[in-house]
Amino acid sequence: MKTILIVDDDLLIRNLVTSLLMKEGFKVIEAENGLAALELLEKEVCELAIVDIMMPVMDGYHLTTEIRKEYDIPIILLTAKSQIEDKEKGFDSGTDDYLIKPFEPKELIFRVNALLRRYGKTGEANIKVGSLYINKKSYEVKIKNKTLMLPLKEFELLTFLATHPNQVFSRGHLIEKIWGLDFDGDERTVDVHIKRLRERFANIADDFVIKTIRGVGYSLEVL
Template identity: 35%
Template sequence: MRLLVIEDEQKAGEYVQRGLTESGFVVDLARTGPDGLHAATTGHYDLIILDVMLPDMDGWQVVTELRRTIETPVLFLTARDALNDRIKGLELGADDYLVKPFAFAELLIRVRTLLRRGPMRELDVIRIADLEIDVPKRRVSRGSMRIDLTAKEFMLLHLLAKRSGEVLSRPLIASQVWDMNFDSDTNVVDVAVRRLRAKIDDPYEQKLIHTIRSMGYVLEARG
């Protein structure tokens, strides 16, 4: 498979390119936003790894332009770990993000996961049974009832919903929602899921968030 890395830091770009090449991928490297955009729109790539802070044209602008014409999966690399920055990247059309510094093993897992999923576009509105999530407006409802969520609760629900039917492990949830390596001694994920269930599931007969023993959680309509 052919990958495009858009990264202006020479050492970081070469590190990612070398590691992915040794893992069996064909990898091209671009060092500016315009060069990366040109390569992405004129060549055929299975995945684009895109740094946010780029010269001439930042990653936000690049992914916005990409989504006008192609649906190639995009993985953001960013040193900006503010919640709003991560949400912004996903809303603009990125499929995943990884905060610097990162372990190459984690990058490789993210790459392989996105390649298995294939091209996909982020939906503005996600509907599962009577649950509706308006992503741009950050609005959640079940039936006619509006549900108020915190920022973290929304990120958790959005993650579960956009991958509905897929069992998500606690380490994956922790890395996506909290940018942390999961420690088996912490119950942060379980506590967050319980709080989300109290709002999303407990008042309703049909339950949508399910626990898969020893594996994780899945959001889906059953029965």
């Protein structure tokens, strides 16, 4: 289930957009201003953000710029400002799309799905789970200002689990996804790599854990 962040100081708009998206099967989290949105993004993995422009504390332009610095997710600016200069400023700040209030509910859904498909085809470059930040392009793993360079298979295993937080995967499934169908070793290879990952993060990770689900497999769980 994909998670979408809605940022708007208007409770009625947040409720409307939340209702629309939940009917389409999305999980929705809400923030009433840009600062609250950034705090949520530190805790939640989101696939898309819908951001109002005129908000207290931090406006939508500033929030879009800040999101672009840390996260590789599509952004839709949802706003009453329709002047071409406002649109230009929005795209300059890094938004992917722009929708004027009042809007047609179906149009919002079309745009959300289109952006998710576009980003899904290219693949997300960054993954964030709690304090864990993974850059799939540079193969860097960052946690609490520390940068780790992991062996390739450890990196791929961690990335796969972090891409699907709180989901349980069998050893066989992990072997297929990380080592491939033609792998001629046994499932204990997964156990060895999980053990190494746990050792690497043992003293620095306090908001996620790789859990053993007895008789099933492993899950990266957010605490």
